Amino acid sequence: MARNVVLVVGAGIAGISAANVLADAGQEVLLVDQAPQAGGNFYRQSFPEARELPRPRRVRERWQGAMARLQAHGDKISLRCSVRFAGVDHTGVACLSDLKGNNDHLLRPAAVIVATGATECVRPRPGGTTPGVMTVGALQTLLKSSGESPNGPIVLAGTGPLLMAVGAQLAKAGNPPLCILDTARPYRRALSGLRLPASYLLEAVDYLGTLVRAGVPIYWGAEVAGIAPGDRHHRLKISIQTRGGKRRQIGADYLGLHDGLKPNDYGVTTEPELKVWRTGDCREVLGARAAALDGERIGSQVADYLGGGKFSDRWAPDIARHRQAQAVLHLLYPDMRPFDIAGADKTTVLCRCENRTVEDLRALGQTTAKQARLLGRFAMGPCQGRFCGETLAASLTANPDDGRSAVASPVLSSRWPIAPIRVQGIVDAELPDPSSANE
Amino acid sequence: MSGVIHWHGKALPFRKGETVATVLLRAGVVDFGASATGQRCSIFCGIGQCQSCLVEVKSRGVAEACLLICEEGMHLSSVGEYPLAESGTHGS
Numbered sequence: 001m002a003r004n005v006v007l008v009v010g011a012g013i014a015g016i017s018a019a020n021v022l023a024d025a026g027q028e029v030l031l032v033d034q035a036p037q038a039g040g041n042f043y044r045q046s047f048p049e050a051r052e053l054p055r056p057r058r059v060r061e062r063w064q065g066a067m068a069r070l071q072a073h074g075d076k077i078s079l080r081c082s083v084r085f086a087g088v089d090h091t092g093v094a095c096l097s098d099l100k101g102n103n104d105h106l107l108r109p110a111a112v113i114v115a116t117g118a119t120e121c122v123r124p125r126p127g128g129t130t131p132g133v134m135t136v137g138a139l140q141t142l143l144k145s146s147g148e149s150p151n152g153p154i155v156l157a158g159t160g161p162l163l164m165a166v167g168a169q170l171a172k173a174g175n176p177p178l179c180i181l182d183t184a185r186p187y188r189r190a191l192s193g194l195r196l197p198a199s200y201l202l203e204a205v206d207y208l209g210t211l212v213r214a215g216v217p218i219y220w221g222a223e224v225a226g227i228a229p230g231d232r233h234h235r236l237k238i239s240i241q242t243r244g245g246k247r248r249q250i251g252a253d254y255l256g257l258h259d260g261l262k263p264n265d266y267g268v269t270t271e272p273e274l275k276v277w278r279t280g281d282c283r284e285v286l287g288a289r290a291a292a293l294d295g296e297r298i299g300s301q302v303a304d305y306l307g308g309g310k311f312s313d314r315w316a317p318d319i320a321r322h323r324q325a326q327a328v329l330h331l332l333y334p335d336m337r338p339f340d341i342a343g344a345d346k347t348t349v350l351c352r353c354e355n356r357t358v359e360d361l362r363a364l365g366q367t368t369a370k371q372a373r374l375l376g377r378f379a380m381g382p383c384q385g386r387f388c389g390e391t392l393a394a395s396l397t398a399n400p401d402d403g404r405s406a407v408a409s410p411v412l413s414s415r416w417p418i419a420p421i422r423v424q425g426i427v428d429a430e431l432p433d434p435s436s437a438n439e
Numbered sequence: 440m441s442g443v444i445h446w447h448g449k450a451l452p453f454r455k456g457e458t459v460a461t462v463l464l465r466a467g468v469v470d471f472g473a474s475a476t477g478q479r480c481s482i483f484c485g486i487g488q489c490q491s492c493l494v495e496v497k498s499r500g501v502a503e504a505c506l507l508i509c510e511e512g513m514h515l516s517s518v519g520e521y522p523l524a525e526s527g528t529h530g531s
Binding site for chain 2: 034035036037041047048049050082084099100101119120129130131132133134135137138139141142145146148150151235253264349352353354355381382383386387419420422
């Protein structure tokens, strides 16, 4: 494929908005997503034969509008799903891996825009790798794509507005969660909350109303202390610690955990031969409305960079409003306190991929990040440290007296490929002719 | 329902375009077996970032259940279940 194509990774609202603006400017775009369908997380579509979840009309209309524009640009934008972006190498070659088992695709795009959304932060908890424990986002993905809630009782825990949102969606799908545990106590800053834009407040009222009608208790300041395999009635035994310090157990089949969001930008680096942009939640987690604006903004910037159109940042004021709203939400839902390795249960798994525990890390004694990786195998599995990297970094620097603060190298360093790919797929792929770079 | 996939030989119906993850969960299969490091494989992030939901596709190799679209007659198992010679990526 020739040099005149812009590769946009992620067909959520940010990526689609960027692609549309680029096509408006006459630019050819290859838009890929590793999911089976376009939509990203917020606008995730149901499978072709699944029941569609009811959504607010304005949400449906925004999505339909973006897709109508995309289809109108059919001659300029090529959308390919079930295709994974494996990164860009130092020569400016991008690798796309086909998840349906076809050969991989190597190309030299004119520019890359990464619009891969956000990753959920999930702190380690004792028993946190027991099957049935997943992220709240995973539950929402299953719900939106299959049109039905997983069977059996569900508990949601962690912190952030997503817990209420998904709780309400589960309730509307006929399976309200047994309870929601949130370490935050947003009611203490209710007056700050009133500074949120009306649309945010209306959404919150809608979720709360749905949860109250469904009889879902919300325990503020409460946390999951541990998870154990259940009995014949329930898959999981969840130990809950309430704000007053009381402990009790509940049985459930699924536990959704969510401790916040961060940009899903692992391995996104600009190479000397190829400029790479980020947009949407992948650049800054500001939500779906801001992601649509930011996609247009970055799309316009890239069109300008490639010589088609003049960039002026008319999106900045609206994006700034969403940034202010996120700052208020952060007041209501502050970050959880850092993971405390000293007080942690020794069997708690820190690194899922390599099955490494708190005890394994302690056994290394004084250690640097590099030693933790090379000797301890922490953050060395196929997820490349996406889920344990932050906890590991915090644990290594936790105690300045024990020498662990001498963390010279970062815990996470990006390595190509940025996601697992089949060796055969890349062996069989054709390397693009370097001369095509001069087209 | 538009076809069946086979999980450890057991036929499970699927709807067109559905992922292996939703079919397995609907059938009550939450534990997909042990990974190479001994950790249980199961749905965790649900969007192809964590590699926790790996399953083995006969004559194709490992894949993430959350991204894998069901195909008629697909044979699936826990990772490492099919002998290597059988699960070469070329399907021979």
